[in-house]
Amino acid sequence: MIVLEFKAYGKQKQYLAIDEAIRTAKFVRNSCIRYWMDNKGVGKSDLSKYCAVLAKEFLFANELNSMARQASAERAWSSIARFYDNCKKKVPGKKGFPRFKKHCHSVEYKTTGWKLCPDKKSIIFSDKKGIGKLKLKGTWDLWCFEIKLIKRVRIVRRADGYYVQFCIQIDINESVPATGTTIGLDVGLKDFYTDSNGNTEPNPRFYRRGEKRLKFYQRRVSRKNKGSANRKEAINKLGKTHLKISRQREEHAKRLARCVVRSNDLVAYEDLRVKNMVKNHCLAKSINDAGWYQFRKWTEYFGTKFGRVTVAVNPAYTSQNCSNCSETVKKSLSTRTHICQCGCSLDRDHNAAINILERALSTVGHTGTLVLDDPNAWGEATYTLAGENLSKQVASLNQESPSQSERGVSNQT
Template identity: 70%
Template sequence: MLVFEFKAYGKSIQFQAVDEAIRTAQFVRNSCLRYWMDNPKKNKYDLNKYCAVLAATFPFADELNSQARQSSAERAWSAISRFYENCKKKITGKKGYPQFQKDCRSVEYKATGWKLATDRKSITFTDKKGIGKLKLKGTRDLHFYSFTQIKRVRLVKRADGVYVQFCIDVDRKENTEPTGNTIGLDVGLKEYYTDSNGTAVENPRFLRKGERILKRSQRRVSRKVKGSINRSKARQILGKRHLKISRQRKDHAVKLARCVVQSNDLIAYEDLRIKNMVQNHCLAKSINDASWYQFRVWLEYFGKVFERVTVAANPQYTSQECSSCGEIVKKSLSTRTHACKCGCVLDRDENAARKILSRGLGTVGHTGTFALDASNASGELTSTLAGEILPQQVSS
């Protein structure tokens, strides 16, 4: 499944209709959640049927496309099923009991309720909300895909405008020649990552660099009177600042992950529990700024696309254990050089990366020189759920 995003252009009254459609989707989702709370034995299909009851009861809900209402009900069931799964797995702590949504920013249509122009440069929403025709602007070309391949269309509201997302049903595969290279990655705060070959990539620190502008924008929001137009404008400017940093992180993670996957047949990385790591309030901001998990998700994705093997290795004692002899050499965080009695002297992160690679090769059942052909590459070999949020990850 590919997701292509385009910026939408239209009149202000059309964007007001988009806001109304999003608020209706939020109402349907929260109503379905309340219906489940009052009737815990109801299932996914009962929530879909309840959408028809809401449409018959509330005229504004009837204005939204029927399949868009079902998509909102599916969002409610997604939160419910996630809660059930966490209970079955007996995850410690909170199980993620479904909560009512307060700030919805998207509405999703299925096969009906929209019509894409033949030139693929505009889209018309045909339900009773009155959104009408929106012009599309983006870098992707939809002419390569038929209308039947478009399974979902989303309207997403962001700080800098409204976007239209197309979910296209296609199996993306790219054939590349095997490189014969294997690599282990040790992520960090000083360097974004250090590989087993000793190559270090600089940590961009997008949040730290833009923090001064963010603080100034936040102060301007705080000075404005609550509920005023000037405060709304200041909040929009602040949202754009955060959106820019978010896009910088994603762009950096995507390009770096693609480069790493294309250059190696096997990539071993740390199976980190970032949710636990950010509990250290001294390093939480820097850890979140590094966005290691986003980098990992894109590594696993490109591993499937290019048919490479990605392995999540146990990170325990990788910084302390010698990559040459296996001896434990205790060191504090301030000690950046690994020096073992066997004569191995390496940078601390390079030693950890070599140890991660060794564990990754042990996971796939191969030692020594590694050679992998495309037929044996099966994507990621990980002890956690690929593409899921961290609280859903299972233990190693």
């Protein structure tokens, strides 16, 4: 499946109705979590039935489309199922016990509660929330798809406005000619990555570059009175600045991943646990700013799209072992040059990239292309699974931007 995203335009009254629908969806999700906590043995079907009970008990819940309530219940169940899976797998540390959402930014409809206008440039939401007709603006053309292929519609609220996402049941695969080359990548903080050929890509450090501006807006927020209109405006400007930085980081990772995958038949990279690495508070900001996870996510996505092999290898000792003789040469993080007794002298990251590629080539017969799902996206299309909710599958995985994709199924409007 793919997800197409459009900017939505309406009147202030419609935006307030969207906000009310989002609050109702959050209420249904949290109520389902509470129902599961209070009743042992509750399953996914029980939560769907509980939505009807909420609709009879609360008038504002009845105003939301019935399938939108079920989609909120599915969100609740996805958090419960994840908790069960972590318990079964005996994941170390916290197992992710389902928690109540304080902030929610989207409401999801299934096959009812909405209708596309004949020109396919507007959408009408027909439930009792009063959202009505919203104009759609984007670079994708919905004329390429039949209405019956649209399985989900989601309204997302962000700092710069409202967006409508369409989950369409169609796959996009491109065949590209083989290049006969392989590459290993070692990501870092000094350079974004160093490949096995010795080439490096500079680290843009988007957050560091925008940190001064963020501090300026953060001070403005702290000076405003809580609950005032000026504070809300300052918070919105701060949110827009954060959103711009996250989009820059995502677009950068997307561009590099696409170029790397198209240029090589096999791409090897480290299987890093970024969540654990950011526990080091001295490096957490720099690691998050680098966007390693986004780069891995897009590398695996484009590997699936273009039919390339992407392999995540164990990063243990890739920097310590010599790529020439395999001897262990211990070095601290401050030592940037690998020097071995065998005469091999390489940049530390270049040596690691060669080791990563060698490990991948030794296991490529047993490792296929991986596909990950990531939360919180603003892009336009992604793979997903049929029958599951958007928040679980495609909230964080986006398709190429219009400037980068060769539109096999979409044309610019």
